[in-house]
Amino acid sequence: MPESSPGDPNAAARSRISAEAVAAFRATHGRAPDGVWSAPGRVNLIGEHTDYNDGFVLPFALPHRIAAAAAARDDQILTVSTLGxxxxxxxxxxxxxxxxxxxxxxGWAAYPAGVAWVLAGQGIDRGADIVLAGNVPSGAGLSSSHALECAVALALLGLAGRAEPDVAQLNEIARWVQHAENDFVGAPTGLLDQTASLRCTASHVLFLDVRSGHADQVPFDAAAAGLQILVIDTRTKHSHSESGYGERRKGTERAAALLGLKALRDIGSDALAASLAALPDELRPLVRHVVTENQRVLDVVELLRADRLAEIGPLLDASHTSMRDDYRISTPELDLAVEVARDNGALGARMTGGGFGGSAIALVRESDVDTIDAAVTKAYEDAGWRAPRTFVAVPSAGAGREPDTAGASQ
Known part of the structure; x- marks a missing residue:
C-alpha cells in the first residue's frame, strides 16, 4: 500500500524533519543552531526538458523535504554533515x-559546497556549520539535490542577515543554485527544479514561463475531484552529470542555433513541420518533443483552469510517449510502471524528471490507488526487479525558514 503523504495543513512531517536536523546539530556541535531552513522535492506534472529551452513547466512541491539546521561562523569555514x-x-x-x-x-558535499561558492561571489562568505536531514528520496527524479541546495542557500542567506526573499529574489536564488549545479557540480540542469522548490505553494501547481520568470499558481485539488497523483519510484538511480541529459541539451541548443533562434521555445506548433524539415534527421525528434511538450503544458493549464482535471490524462500519456520515443530518456522500469498503471485504471501516466531512471506519476481515482499500486509491484516482481516505492503526492509549500518549534535559536 502506498505511504501516506501529508499535505501542508498537517505540518507534523515537516516539523519532524526540522526536529531531526536540530537534534543532529546539537549532537554534532554541542549547541543549538541559529535556525532551520528547509526546501521540498518536487514532482513535475508535465513539461519535461522544456526548461533549458526557455519553455513552460508545471511542477508542484512534495511534502518530502530537506532541512538545514545551521549556525554562523566567523572564520570562513563551512562544515556540513548529513543524517542518513x-x-x-x-x-x-x-x-x-x-x-x-x-x-x-x-560526492554529496559538492552540492552544499557549490552553493557556498556561488554565494561567496555575492559577498556572503562568513562561514557556517550546517547539518542536513530529510526524507526526499535520492536518485528518484524528485529533485533531492536541488532541495538540499535550496535549503543550504536559504540558510546561508539567513545567517548573513538577509530578509525573507520576495519573488524576484527567489528567482535570483534559483539562478544561483543553477549556477552551482552547472558550474561547480558539473550537472547541466535547467531552472525547473530550483524554482519549483523555492516558489511552489500548497494545493497548487506552478505554471512557470522559464524565459520571463513569470509564474502563476494554478489550483490543483485532486482529492476534491476524487483523484490522486500516485508517484512510482522505480528505485533505479540516474545522474544528470553522467547520463545522456547533457547530450539532449546540447542537441536542442544546436537545433536552435541552426534555425537562427534563441531557443526552441520560439517554435510554435504551427511552425513545427517547417522547422523539422530544415534540420538534420538526428535533431528532429528532440525538437519535436520540446515543441509538443510546451503545447501540452499550455493545454493542461487550460484544462485545470476550467476545473477539468480528470481530462488531463491523455496529455500525460502523450508526454510519456514523446519522452520514450522522441527524447529517448525513458527506461524499461519506467515504461512498465506507466503501462501497468494505465492497464489497471490510471487516467494517464508518464515518467517525471530528467529520465534515465527515477519516477513515474499516474493520475488515478482514489478508489483505484491500492489496485494500481499492487499491480505495479507485482509486475516488478514478475520481471525480477526490486519492488518500487510508491506514495500519493500532495502539492505542498515551497522552501522557507522553519518556525522555532524544535529548539533552534531565533
Missing part, C-alpha cells in the same frame, strides 16, 4: 569557502 536513513551522521571535511573551486569537492 540509518540514523548515522556523515560529515564532509571542513572547507574554507574562499578556497572552493569547481571539481575540488566530490
Amino acid at each position: 536513513d540509518d540514523g548515522r551522521l556523515q560529515a564532509a571535511d571542513p572547507m574554507r569557502i574562499p578556497d572552493l573551486s569547481p571539481d575540488a569537492v566530490e
